[in-house]
Amino acid sequence: MSADYREIPQDVRDRYWAKTRNLTVVILVLWFIFSIVVPLMVRPLNEITFMGFPLGFYMTCQGSLIAFVLLVFFQNWRQDQIDDEFGVGD
Amino acid sequence: MNGSFLDNLGRVYGLYTGGFFVFILLMAVLEQMGVGADTIGLLFVGFTIFIYAAIGWLSRTMEVEAYYVAGRQVPAVYNGMATAADWMSGASFVAMAGGIYFGGYSYLAFVVGWTGGYILVNSLMAPYLRKFGCYTVPDYIGTRYGGNFARILAVIVLVAASFTYVTAQITATGTIAARALHIPFSFGVWFGLLGILLCSMLGGMRAVTWTQVAQYIVLIIAYLIPVIWMSNAQGFGLIPHFTYGEAVQTITGLEAQYGLTAPPEGVAGMKALTTPHVEPVGGLAEWQFVTLAICMMAGTASLPHILMRYFTTPSVRSARKSVAWSLLFIFLLYFTAPALATLTKLQLLDPSLPTAIIGKTIEEVQALAWVQNWSSVNFLAIVDHNGDGILQLNEFFMREDIVVLATPEIAGLPYVISGLVAAGGMAAAMSTADGLLLAIANALSHDLYYKVIDPKADTAHRLIVARVLLVVIGAAGALMAAMQLTGILGAVAWAFCFACSGLFFPLVLGVWWKRANTQGAIAGMAAGFISGSVYLWYVYTGGTPILGLNDLRFGIIGMAFSLVAMVVVTLMTPEPDAEIQRMVDETRIPTGMPILDPH
Numbered sequence: 024m025s026a027d028y029r030e031i032p033q034d035v036r037d038r039y040w041a042k043t044r045n046l047t048v049v050i051l052v053l054w055f056i057f058s059i060v061v062p063l064m065v066r067p068l069n070e071i072t073f074m075g076f077p078l079g080f081y082m083t084c085q086g087s088l089i090a091f092v093l094l095v096f097f098q099n100w101r102q103d104q105i106d107d108e109f110g111v112g113d
Numbered sequence: 114m115n116g117s118f119l120d121n122l123g124r125v126y127g128l129y130t131g132g133f134f135v136f137i138l139l140m141a142v143l144e145q146m147g148v149g150a151d152t153i154g155l156l157f158v159g160f161t162i163f164i165y166a167a168i169g170w171l172s173r174t175m176e177v178e179a180y181y182v183a184g185r186q187v188p189a190v191y192n193g194m195a196t197a198a199d200w201m202s203g204a205s206f207v208a209m210a211g212g213i214y215f216g217g218y219s220y221l222a223f224v225v226g227w228t229g230g231y232i233l234v235n236s237l238m239a240p241y242l243r244k245f246g247c248y249t250v251p252d253y254i255g256t257r258y259g260g261n262f263a264r265i266l267a268v269i270v271l272v273a274a275s276f277t278y279v280t281a282q283i284t285a286t287g288t289i290a291a292r293a294l295h296i297p298f299s300f301g302v303w304f305g306l307l308g309i310l311l312c313s314m315l316g317g318m319r320a321v322t323w324t325q326v327a328q329y330i331v332l333i334i335a336y337l338i339p340v341i342w343m344s345n346a347q348g349f350g351l352i353p354h355f356t357y358g359e360a361v362q363t364i365t366g367l368e369a370q371y372g373l374t375a376p377p378e379g380v381a382g383m384k385a386l387t388t389p390h391v392e393p394v395g396g397l398a399e400w401q402f403v404t405l406a407i408c409m410m411a412g413t414a415s416l417p418h419i420l421m422r423y424f425t426t427p428s429v430r431s432a433r434k435s436v437a438w439s440l441l442f443i444f445l446l447y448f449t450a451p452a453l454a455t456l457t458k459l460q461l462l463d464p465s466l467p468t469a470i471i472g473k474t475i476e477e478v479q480a481l482a483w484v485q486n487w488s489s490v491n492f493l494a495i496v497d498h499n500g501d502g503i504l505q506l507n508e509f510f511m512r513e514d515i516v517v518l519a520t521p522e523i524a525g526l527p528y529v530i531s532g533l534v535a536a537g538g539m540a541a542a543m544s545t546a547d548g549l550l551l552a553i554a555n556a557l558s559h560d561l562y563y564k565v566i567d568p569k570a571d572t573a574h575r576l577i578v579a580r581v582l583l584v585v586i587g588a589a590g591a592l593m594a595a596m597q598l599t600g601i602l603g604a605v606a607w608a609f610c611f612a613c614s615g616l617f618f619p620l621v622l623g624v625w626w627k628r629a630n631t632q633g634a635i636a637g638m639a640a641g642f643i644s645g646s647v648y649l650w651y652v653y654t655g656g657t658p659i660l661g662l663n664d665l666r667f668g669i670i671g672m673a674f675s676l677v678a679m680v681v682v683t684l685m686t687p688e689p690d691a692e693i694q695r696m697v698d699e700t701r702i703p704t705g706m707p708i709l710d711p712h
Contacts, residue, residue, distance in 0.1 A: 031704075050232065054229060058410065062222070062225060063402075074358050075358025079218075084224060088447060089444075091444070092437075094232055095235050111704040113430060
């Protein structure tokens with residue numbers, strides 16, 4: 024076990040983990056919407072046309088994928104901020 | 114060499130990419146000069162394998178840290194490329210667009226699952242496992258939960274999942290090598306294995322990393338060029354991805370016009386187009402979509418050959434970064450696959466295009482060179498069921514996995530593109546096979562041999578054992594592949610389901626639930642793996658699937674049992690000791706030394 028364990032006080036650890044956990048929950052909720060909810064609603068969404076595509080089809084072959092890429096970059100940007108705020112980045 | 118190589122990565126791979134384009138041009142010139150298609154295909158496959166082998170030789174090492182985790186020096190972007198190649202297998206490259214071509218909406222579950230899974234990797238796993246500082250995934254399980262029993266269970270699940278997967282990849286390399294080099298499939302398999310071992314044996318993870326980067330560059334170029342070419346030929350612009358909506362609507366219209374009726378008589382191993390491109394079919398369609406997507410996503414986050422790629426980055430932050438890059442590089446191919454499927458379908462169906470075959474006379478279609486080429490090897494068939502001499506939609510049969518390979522010929526592109534696509538497919542299958550073989554051999558050599566059987570083994574001994582195992586497992590995989598027990602795609606989906614059944618919850622809860630203990634993890638791995646396997650056996654031998662969960666989706670059953678068993682058993686047994694709880698605390702903070710001492 025490294026010396027750092029004692030250097031970072033428990034309350035800093037707890038607050039850091041609470042923020043990290045909240046960010047993770049937000050990301051996972053958005054992930055759930057794009058990977059589960061949207062494909063479940065494909066039939067009603069197909070009634071709408073988006074850039075020439077039926078929207079439900081568009082989301083499953085492109086829209087959700089773009090959302091995932093944006094989500095992962097956003098999550099990392101925000102997580103880096105949290106790390107720096109608590110001075111625990113490596 | 115090592116230091117200067119790492120400092121010059123941009124220049125080295127920039128030069129390599131430029132060199133590859135020069136090679137493509139050279140092949141195009143040779144084709145103009147009348148060199149045969151077979152020679153060009155052989156040159157493409159042979160030249161690229163030679164380059165990978167050279168990289169493998171240059172990256173040879175006798176250091177444990179370099180052999181297992183590439184010295185933990187791989188920058189995020191390059192690890193992203195290596196992961197993308199590790200990830201995108203022969204199935205993604207060769208079979209995915211074909212699957213969408215024939216399956217429409219239902220098949221897009223793979224596209225969503227195989228990208229969305231990276232959100233789980235990034236949120237739940239990669240940064241924490243990197244902080245842990247392990248060499249393999251069972252290494253994490255063994256240390257977090259303590260005890261050799263948990264470690265060995267993790268090794269068993271890893272071997273079951275990865276071996277299923279690697280067999281499919283060796284099959285794919287064998288198929289491509291057999292076609293390009295004109296050798297029987299059973300020789301092609303061994304030839305493919307030889308290429309795979311050349312990349313990994315001498316340099317372990319370090320060699321595999323740098324060949325995978327090279328393989329990613331080849332496979333993405335090979336995938337994008339034909340699509341962009343077709344798109345321009347059909348007037349969808351330079352980048353077809355955002356403009357092919359019109360093609361989708363045209364296809365829906367043509368499907369209504371031609372009628373999607375099942376052929377009165379099928380052709381073995383081939384399919385006629387009977388599923389609509391856009392609309393889901395049947396009441397269970399959406400449910401089947403999400404259950405498959407869930408298995409693929411949870412499997413992504415549990416497959417050891419992917420997770421171990423994130424052990425090679427210099428820091429926790431760069432591990433996260435490299436997950437993001439991986440997803441971006443994978444996304445480039447996956448959002449192209451539906452475009453490829455759509456444009457190829459349009460080529461064949463749309464009577465206003467010169468390449469269309471539906472509605473033409475059978476005589477005319479059978480005179481086409483690509484139809485003759487592929488039907489001569491029994492990958493394509495035309496049957497005039499109604500005897501009217503005109504080709505109907507349900508009279509044209511193709512094997513699913515030739516859509517990508519045949520597309521350049523269907524679209525009338527020069528043969529140099531077909532050779533390029535073969536090299537791309539080879540790169541995809543080889544890179545995945547390398548990662549999988551290494552994951553298995555490393556788990557056996559590190560976790561079973563070093564940690565359990567002979568903890569006093571010295572470095573030289575451990576690395577020799579690792580290499581011997583690599584060859585033995587590769588040979589076993591090639592033997593299995595030569596028997597051709599399962600199709601490429603089925604085997605891949607099974608691998609994901611095995612991995613998520615046994616490993617998903619023990620890995621996730623190890624970080625996210627401090628209370629999770631040894632007994633719970635053992636129960637979770639055993640219950641998940643056994644229930645999943647039993648269910649697979651049940652549906653595979655003809656049992657009626659419960660709730661439409663067929664053999665591609667048995668991970669749902671496995672994960673459900675795994676979660677319940679793990680939570681119940683954990684709560685029934687004492688919580689882990691203070692040392693383990695401190696370890697979990699430490700895993701959650703990026704800063705500080707890794708949990709595991711340097712070995």
